[in-house]
Amino acid sequence: xxxxxxxxxxxxxxxxxxxxxxxxxxxxxxxxxxxxxxxxxxxxxxxxxxxxxxxxxxxxxxxxxxxxxxxxxxxxxxxxxxxxxxxxxxxxxxxxxxxxxxxxxxxxxxxxxxxxxxxxxxxxxxxxxxxxxxxxxxxxxxxxxxxxxxxxxxxxxxxxxxxxxxxxxxxxxxxxxxxxxxxxxxxxxxxxxxxxxxxxxxxxxxxxxxxxxxxx
Amino acid sequence: xxxxxxxxxxxxxxxxxxxxxxxxxxxxxxxxxxxxxxxxxxxxxxxxxxxxxxxxxxxxxxxxxxxxxxxxxxxxxxxxxxxxxxxxxxxxxxxxxxxxxxxxxxxxxxxxxxxxxxxxxxxxxxxxxxxxxxxxxxxxxxxxxxxxxxxxxxxxxxxxxxxxxxxxxxxxxxxxxxxxxxxxxxxxxxxxxxxxxxxxxxxxxxxxxxxxxxxx
Numbered sequence: 001x002x003x004x005x006x007x008x009x010x011x012x013x014x015x016x017x018x019x020x021x022x023x024x025x026x027x028x029x030x031x032x033x034x035x036x037x038x039x040x041x042x043x044x045x046x047x048x049x050x051x052x053x054x055x056x057x058x059x060x061x062x063x064x065x066x067x068x069x070x071x072x073x074x075x076x077x078x079x080x081x082x083x084x085x086x087x088x089x090x091x092x093x094x095x096x097x098x099x100x101x102x103x104x105x106x107x108x109x110x111x112x113x114x115x116x117x118x119x120x121x122x123x124x125x126x127x128x129x130x131x132x133x134x135x136x137x138x139x140x141x142x143x144x145x146x147x148x149x150x151x152x153x154x155x156x157x158x159x160x161x162x163x164x165x166x167x168x169x170x171x172x173x174x175x176x177x178x179x180x181x182x183x184x185x186x187x188x189x190x191x192x193x194x195x196x197x198x199x200x201x202x203x204x205x206x207x208x209x210x211x212x213x214x215x216x
Numbered sequence: 217x218x219x220x221x222x223x224x225x226x227x228x229x230x231x232x233x234x235x236x237x238x239x240x241x242x243x244x245x246x247x248x249x250x251x252x253x254x255x256x257x258x259x260x261x262x263x264x265x266x267x268x269x270x271x272x273x274x275x276x277x278x279x280x281x282x283x284x285x286x287x288x289x290x291x292x293x294x295x296x297x298x299x300x301x302x303x304x305x306x307x308x309x310x311x312x313x314x315x316x317x318x319x320x321x322x323x324x325x326x327x328x329x330x331x332x333x334x335x336x337x338x339x340x341x342x343x344x345x346x347x348x349x350x351x352x353x354x355x356x357x358x359x360x361x362x363x364x365x366x367x368x369x370x371x372x373x374x375x376x377x378x379x380x381x382x383x384x385x386x387x388x389x390x391x392x393x394x395x396x397x398x399x400x401x402x403x404x405x406x407x408x409x410x411x412x413x414x415x416x417x418x419x420x421x422x423x424x425x426x427x428x429x430x431x432x
Contacts, residue, residue, distance in 0.1 A: 150394060159400055175400060178367035189391050
């Protein structure tokens, strides 16, 4: 089983690394990081680079396609080289998944029309404008499409998909291996839970967080 | 504020990326990935590389030192170039933190003698042999040292430290930004919670997971 994780300038690192540390632990699987060009690809704040080991063209038909999000996603919405690859890989593969605003790229590729899906909480309105049906769930499965909410949700998504692919035992072994027994020191991880002033701050900064202007 | 995250061959990606996506969002901070040599550094399964942008020598006195773990940690326990840098950076800085078996490197550098600390659940006995006092907590603070349990715990550790450094409001904003509202599909993230046969499997494979032979 080949798992391809797509990188592009300005992606968010944890969007890619959450699925890598879960799906990437599937027995008899190979994970490959792909981008238009091989070499280092910088994250949203440019303080980190992950290496793309293969070009998109070199990995035409992975079994699982993982599309992360991040502020750089806006720069890819008209990138037909990337969107065309996503479309072709989706047609050939078994699972097409996204984390955070990666779902906007799946939507831009035409894959989420009329489908239940999710994205970063600040991007749900935009996801709807692309024809998807946003839900309030953290991980949404609709057919072969598994979309996850913001950034850290890729871990939950990855474990969910490991369970679907390899069963509960393997998924639990992966969870125990990465000691995923979350104990956040605050309960502010969703807009329904965070203090109102924290939510307001993040809304006011959404164009920096998501790399786009406010929804109109 | 300068945050240095150390890379070495065979580290576990999420050990480093969890702190990066939390501590790295501190206002007025700069995160820099460091290693003995600049360039790509491969993770435990070699399917991913993160770029070290600076050598250890180029970053002598960060405010926060972050030491990840992973199977490659065993190869660093006698690496005086790395351990000496950790010791000197610790003496100069404000916080010295680890994720997973990174705490064994702090212990090997002589920093955890008699201190409360933690590590990956499979490595707690080894941590004790190095003179630290393992606890059952997910994030342990003892003076300037903050150690975290396995792999994914670096997110909880990072949020905890963001709160200590910049206050609850900022920490909650970071949590909401990365939408860290964990909803794992299983409750198997700790050995006390996982099914016995899953725990037994992981114990039997600990030398592969931790990169060392079984504790004796």
